[in-house]
Amino acid sequence: MRISAAQKTENENRIRAAMDRLLRGEIPPGGKCDIKTLATTAEVDRTAFYGTRPYAHLRIEFERRLQTLQDAGEIPDPREAQIARLKATNAKLQERLAQSEQTVDELTDFRTQALARLAAQHEEILQLRATADGTNQITRLPAGRTTTTFVGSCS
DSSP states (O other), X not given: OOOOHHHHHHHHHHXXXXXXXXXXXXXXXXXXSSXXXXXXXXXXXXXXXXXXXXXXXXXXXXXHXXXXXXXXXXXXXXXXXXXXXXXXXXXXXXXXXXXXXXXXXHHHHHHHHXXXXXXXXXXXXXXXXXXXXXXXXXXXXXXXOOOOOOOOOOO
């Protein structure tokens, strides 16, 4: 079905208005910032945006403007922006988790080494006590003495 020049101009105006709304982030419920939603919002058949159809140049313009916004760091579709934020948050949390796991591994290794050293020192103390009990050359100090008094002269 052919449309008149006036109808084509009216459709182009509706498409441009819908394009502006979508690119400002005014996405209808259940829609996205894409050609399908643009066609639905402008009440134009979606196939008119492809190939050599009458509104292909508007699809190209829409995609170019959308890409320009995305390159500038602006995402007009709130769901897409939320997805981007969640992906960034997810990446940060995965990095923190990896660091935490590395810290836990390092602390577990440290604990194992510390326990091994304590066990070795305990064995050495037991050996020294056993050796000391076998000889009479070692004199044990009285247990109650906690301070040492030093008497001397400084000349």
